[in-house]
Structure formats: C-alpha cells, structure tokens
Amino acid sequence: MSLDITQQATALIDHIQTRFHEGHRRALPELLRLAEAVEARGIDEGLGDELRAIGNALELHMFKEEMRLFPMMEQGGNTLIGRLIEDLQREHVEHEGAMNVFRARLAALSEASSVDSALQQLVQGVDDLANELASHMRAEDDELFPLFAVQPPVAPAALKPRLPVPTTNP
16 A cells, blocks of 8 residues: 555545544534434424434444544555445445434424424434535545555466467468
8 A cells, every 4th residue: 555545544534533523423412412302392202212323323333433444544454444344335325324214204293393493403403414424424435445445456468368379371
C-alpha cells in the first residue's frame, strides 16, 4: 500500500470520525428524548425502543470501524480487510433499511398528529440523522473503501500463453 493512499485514508477517517461518528453520537440522545416525549403524550408506543435499537446497531458498527477497520487502514491494510469491508457494507444496507422503516412510521404518525411539536421535532431530527447517515455511508462506500479494494493479480506477459506462429510451406 502506498504512502499516498494511507495518507488519503487517514484524512478520510479523520473526517468520518469528526463529522459523522461524533455527530451521530450527539444527535441520538436528543432524538431519544423526543421519542420518549412523543410516547408520553400517548401518540405511539415503542418509538424510543425502536430508535434505541437503531442507535445501538449504529454504535456497534462505528465501534467496529474505529477499533478494527480504521487502524487496519492507517497501517496500510492487510489480507482480511476485504472481508471486513464487505461486512460493514452489508451493515450499511441494514442501517438504511431500519432508518427507512422508522421514518415511514414517523411520517404516518405525523399525518395523524401534525400539531404535536415534539413529534414534528422528532421527524425533523430523524430526517437530519438519516441524511447524515446516508452521507456517512457514501463517504465510506464511494471514497474510503475503494482505496483498499482488492485487485485480482495481473499475469505478467511472459506467463501468458503464446499463440502458435503460422508456418508457410515452401
């Protein structure tokens, strides 16, 4: 792995941790407070539990990145990095699906209880989190992970089979 790629990865990792990981960790407690306020008003039950499950899955994902993947990348990668990246990309799809289901639930509640300010704040906050999460996943999937894509080895020209040279009979 070249020094340039390792430097690029380190800069991207710093950006991801500062903007996204820290941002998600700041946003979730307030969103949980709003979800519990909505529940306390009798609008819906289980919002806090569902959001907490999303937050726990996201925290576990970020922990894997911070404790396993990012240090591996900052050291130039290794043979297992491709499997870890595949696992994390699969989790990205799962996070996106969970957020979409939760947002749809909130949208339905919002239509029925459009005057509740806590619900409207929760809807807006979850939309903001979902947009930040989408940007987070794009930064990893489109910029960071490709730096460590495993390329199949290219056979040297000397090892390629040679076509028979046609002979002419005089």
